[in-house]
Amino acid sequence: MRRVLVLLLWACVASAVTARGEDESCAPVDIAPGPAPTGARVRDYAPIFERCAREDESRLAIRRMSVDGMPLILTVDPQSLQTSLERASCWRCEETSDAAQAETRYLQALHPPQDPTRPPALVNAGLIHSDGDGAFVTGDLCPSRKPLDRSFFEKLAAQGPHTPVMLAVSGGWIARHGADFAWLRDKARSGALDIAWANHSYSHPYVRRLPDGRNYFLRPGVHVDREIFETEKLIIAEGETPSAFFRFPGLVADAALLEHVRSRHLIALGADSWLALGLRPRPGSIVLVHPNGNEPVGLKIFSRLIDAGAMPLPLRPINEAP
Numbered sequence: 001m002r003r004v005l006v007l008l009l010w011a012c013v014a015s016a017v018t019a020r021g022e023d024e025s026c027a028p029v030d031i032a033p034g035p036a037p038t039g040a041r042v043r044d045y046a047p048i049f050e051r052c053a054r055e056d057e058s059r060l061a062i063r064r065m066s067v068d069g070m071p072l073i074l075t076v077d078p079q080s081l082q083t084s085l086e087r088a089s090c091w092r093c094e095e096t097s098d099a100a101q102a103e104t105r106y107l108q109a110l111h112p113p114q115d116p117t118r119p120p121a122l123v124n125a126g127l128i129h130s131d132g133d134g135a136f137v138t139g140d141l142c143p144s145r146k147p148l149d150r151s152f153f154e155k156l157a158a159q160g161p162h163t164p165v166m167l168a169v170s171g172g173w174i175a176r177h178g179a180d181f182a183w184l185r186d187k188a189r190s191g192a193l194d195i196a197w198a199n200h201s202y203s204h205p206y207v208r209r210l211p212d213g214r215n216y217f218l219r220p221g222v223h224v225d226r227e228i229f230e231t232e233k234l235i236i237a238e239g240e241t242p243s244a245f246f247r248f249p250g251l252v253a254d255a256a257l258l259e260h261v262r263s264r265h266l267i268a269l270g271a272d273s274w275l276a277l278g279l280r281p282r283p284g285s286i287v288l289v290h291p292n293g294n295e296p297v298g299l300k301i302f303s304r305l306i307d308a309g310a311m312p313l314p315l316r317p318i319n320e321a322p
């Protein structure tokens with residue numbers, strides 16, 4: 001009897017160890033930032049659209065790559081929109097299509113019904129408002145020589161643990177702000193902030209005083225795929241995970257650009273409450289500030305609204321907006 005018990009106990013321990021061992025090797029990948037240049041670490045980066053399954057889980061994979069020699073996929077949970085980097089070897093994947101996934105929340109966010117009151121062309125392209133309560137705080141990190149406005153993030157963190165904020169980051173900003181990026185990453189890892197990293201292009205083309213219709217991504221010679229992928233690669237090499245959101249530089253796009261970004265399975269995001277322009281938040285607002293040193297007035301307004309209780313609450317994660 002005793003021998004049976006011991007054997008049973010041993011079998012339990014052994015199976016727990018195996019299960020944990022498997023779990024660990026297939027857990028979402030944690031990439032450590034390193035000194036090697038991004039191009040040497042993140043290779044063979046390509047857009048895909050595959051349905052991937054493992055045990056009772058299913059995801060949609062939108063990129064494949066190898067990082068430090070390990071084959072990885074960037075996946076999106078089709079209902080929660082949460083992204084994660086996964087080992088390719090842990091999933092069985094097969095090609096899929098937008099039509100085949102049309103019923104998922106993700107594809108419905110990518111292909112929203114056209115609002116007849118809004119023309120399709122396009123300042124403030126994409127999702128600008130959400131149903132329901134609260135507000136979605138988003139900050140654009142366009143290329144800047146100025147330091148990050150850290151006090152804005154301290155103010156956010158003071159609202160409670162895991163305060164959500166979406167940062168639309170440009171590759172050009174990351175390239176110049178290694179220490180600021182690491183500071184933000186620490187804020188996320190410590191649980192102070194819940195940061196979703198959106199893509200704000202790499203070079204963020206902009207010429208002062210040019211009209212919108214010939215500026216930003218509508219400049220001649222903009223290589224849209226390079227702008228998207230080089231920024232994603234940089235986010236990944238810095239140890240973070242790109243979200244499924246894209247914000248056009250200047251919030252300016254035309255129908256062809258919107259379609260291009262959609263074909264890369266990114267949800268375009270505008271804003272209906274750009275604080276520095278005097279656009280007040282209301283319930284469901286997507287609030288826009290620039291914590292890159294270029295727009296302190298917006299941050300001042302943000303702080304005043306919070307202190308006065310005039311910011312719609314709760315602050316919500318961007319994955320809930322579409």
Ligand SMILES: [Zn+2]
Nearest residue numbers: 140142249250
């Ligand atoms: Zn910008």
